[in-house]
Amino acid sequence: MANTYNTDDLLYLMSRLRDPKTGCPWDLKQTFSSIVPHTLEEAYEVADAIEKQDFEHLKEELGDLLFQVIFYSQLGKEESFFEFDDIVHTLVSKLVRRHPHVFPSGELRSEANDQVLSDDEIKGRWERIKQQERDEKAAKNPAQESDVGLLDDIPNVLPALQRAEKLQKRASTVGFDWPETEQVLDKIEEEIAELREALAEGNQVNIQDEMGDVLFAMTNLARHINVKSEIALRGTNEKFIRRFSFIEKSLKQEGRNLEAASLDEMEALWQLAKTHEKQ
16 A cells, blocks of 8 residues: 655655756746745635535645645745744644633643633634734834734735725724614615716716725625625626526527527526526
């Protein structure tokens, strides 16, 4: 039976790929910046496998995502920034610190805690600990952190809906938030009215700006009703594909194509697809 590879083998493989004399030419050309697009792609492929419940494929995709971490750790080692063990140590330390309800003494091997907290209590503690970490970071680097705002460390590279949600959630920690869902709905109606005005004026710059406000407000509503906007929209995308494919296949069975069908015919088939899904 063949030996089972482990993390040490993966680290060794990575060092071989980056060997200046005998390594892979493509891997040797890569930098922190150049592999970021690959990291994002692998993360989305993990999410896609989970949504499809393709768990056999998920194993492979998680491996591809792990390889991205290993790649960054090798680059960090070469530049004397950090090594893989440093990444693991930092991660474990942070998670122990942020879960005092599980590790009450602040030590990984501490006695288990039988205290039961609600989701809201856990989230509240999590946010307070994260804010404390930001404050401590600012205290250590006052010159660097003096001009850093509350929202400045939310990554620009996040998908727009997810970033909007994080911006709103962070702002809510200091009380900048609508207290009632109805107020968010009122805000959406206000933004739609402003979008209508922009459309009537025909100014494309204003139209785009107001459309962004509508999307931002809709994301805020999703947060208030405990819906992940990114996941909700991905689900709707799949639903659209499913129903549109039904239209396409139905027309094909009649010996017709999409171009030959009227909008009314396609709408009727769309409604039929919805009926089939409900049944």
